[in-house]
Amino acid sequence: MKKRKLGQNGPEVSAIGLGCMSFAGFYGETSREVSFATLDAAWDAGIDFLDTAELYGGGLSETIIGAWQKERGKRFKIATKGGIVLGAPRGTNDNSEEHIRASIEGSLDRLGVDHVELYYIHRRDWSIPIEAVTETLETIREDGLIGAFGYSEISPASLRLAASVAHVAAVQSEYSLWTRQPELGMIQACAELGTAFVPFSPLGRGILGDIDLDPHSFRDTDFRKPNPRFIGRNFAHNMEHVRALRAFAHDRGWSTAATAVAWTLDQGAHLIPIPGTRSPEHLKDWAGADEIAFSEADRAELARILPPGWAMGDRYSYQQLVGIERYC
Structure with missing residues (x-):
C-alpha cells in the first residue's frame, strides 16, 4: 500500500484508510467476529490508518478496535472524533475544553492506548469561536494525548480561521464521484495550508459498487433509509449513472468500488480516502x-x-444536516 502524509508534520499513513462507523451497525447488523475479520483484512492489505468516533455506537467501534489491537498485539494509526453530546438531541454539541478532554480520555480508554495520531472535532459547537477551539486542541496536543488535530464537515473559511491559530492536520468531509462540494474551495484550501483532506464515504454509502442496492431492504435504523438520494425517482436516476460507471470500470478490469476510491486519490496527493465496510470481502474490492x-x-x-x-437528491436529509457547515 502506498503512503501519504497526514498533515504538514504528521506521520505517513496508508494512502487508503478504513472508516469504522459500520462496526457500530449504522448500515446493518454486524458482530465482533466479522469486525475482527475486517480489521485483519485491512492489516493484511497494508492499511494502517483507521477512522472511528466516540459517537459510533456510543464507543462500540472504538471498543472493538481496542480489543482487536490487544488480542492481535498490533497497533493501527488511529483517528477518532468527539464534540457531540451523546444521548442528547441531534445537534447538541460541546466543544468546551472540559468536554473535549473528557471525550478524548474516554476514547483512549476504549482504544487501549495513551494517545491517538489524530483527533477531530466531529461537529462544531457554534457558541465557541473556532479559534478558541483550536487553542484548546493545540494545548491537548502539547500535552501528548493527541498527535495532531482536525475538523469534520467545516467550511474553507473556518479552516483558515483555525489555521491562523495552529496547524490543522486534517479536514474530513464527504467526497466522492457523487458528492463534489469540497471542490468548491476545501480541497484547494487544504493543499494551500498543508492540511490532509480525508474524504469519507468515497463509495457513496455503498452505491458505487458492483451490486445493486435495494433501499426497500434497508432497516429502519440504516443511516441511508431517510437519505434523499436513496428514495424513489432519485435512486432510479442515480443507478443509471452508477451502471455507466460499472461498465467503465469493468472494461478496464477494475472493480467499481476500486475505481471510485482511485478517483478520490487522483484528485490530489493530500487526499486520504477512508472507505468504510463491515465486510472483509467488500474491503478486498x-x-x-x-x-x-x-x-x-x-x-x-x-x-x-x-x-x-x-446525483439527484441532497446528500443528507434535513435531520441529518444538523451541525454540518455548508458553504455553497
Missing part, C-alpha cells in the same frame, strides 16, 4: 485502488459519464 493509474482519456470519460452535480 477496493483495497488495491492505490495501484490504479488513470489515463487522460479515462479522466475525460469519467467526467463525461459522471459530471459534477449528476
Whole structure:
C-alpha cells in the first residue's frame, strides 16, 4: 500500500484508510467476529490508518478496535472524533475544553492506548469561536494525548480561521464521484495550508459498487433509509449513472468500488480516502485502488459519464444536516 502524509508534520499513513462507523451497525447488523475479520483484512492489505468516533455506537467501534489491537498485539494509526453530546438531541454539541478532554480520555480508554495520531472535532459547537477551539486542541496536543488535530464537515473559511491559530492536520468531509462540494474551495484550501483532506464515504454509502442496492431492504435504523438520494425517482436516476460507471470500470478490469476510491486519490496527493465496510470481502474490492493509474482519456470519460452535480437528491436529509457547515 502506498503512503501519504497526514498533515504538514504528521506521520505517513496508508494512502487508503478504513472508516469504522459500520462496526457500530449504522448500515446493518454486524458482530465482533466479522469486525475482527475486517480489521485483519485491512492489516493484511497494508492499511494502517483507521477512522472511528466516540459517537459510533456510543464507543462500540472504538471498543472493538481496542480489543482487536490487544488480542492481535498490533497497533493501527488511529483517528477518532468527539464534540457531540451523546444521548442528547441531534445537534447538541460541546466543544468546551472540559468536554473535549473528557471525550478524548474516554476514547483512549476504549482504544487501549495513551494517545491517538489524530483527533477531530466531529461537529462544531457554534457558541465557541473556532479559534478558541483550536487553542484548546493545540494545548491537548502539547500535552501528548493527541498527535495532531482536525475538523469534520467545516467550511474553507473556518479552516483558515483555525489555521491562523495552529496547524490543522486534517479536514474530513464527504467526497466522492457523487458528492463534489469540497471542490468548491476545501480541497484547494487544504493543499494551500498543508492540511490532509480525508474524504469519507468515497463509495457513496455503498452505491458505487458492483451490486445493486435495494433501499426497500434497508432497516429502519440504516443511516441511508431517510437519505434523499436513496428514495424513489432519485435512486432510479442515480443507478443509471452508477451502471455507466460499472461498465467503465469493468472494461478496464477494475472493480467499481476500486475505481471510485482511485478517483478520490487522483484528485490530489493530500487526499486520504477512508472507505468504510463491515465486510472483509467488500474491503478486498477496493483495497488495491492505490495501484490504479488513470489515463487522460479515462479522466475525460469519467467526467463525461459522471459530471459534477449528476446525483439527484441532497446528500443528507434535513435531520441529518444538523451541525454540518455548508458553504455553497
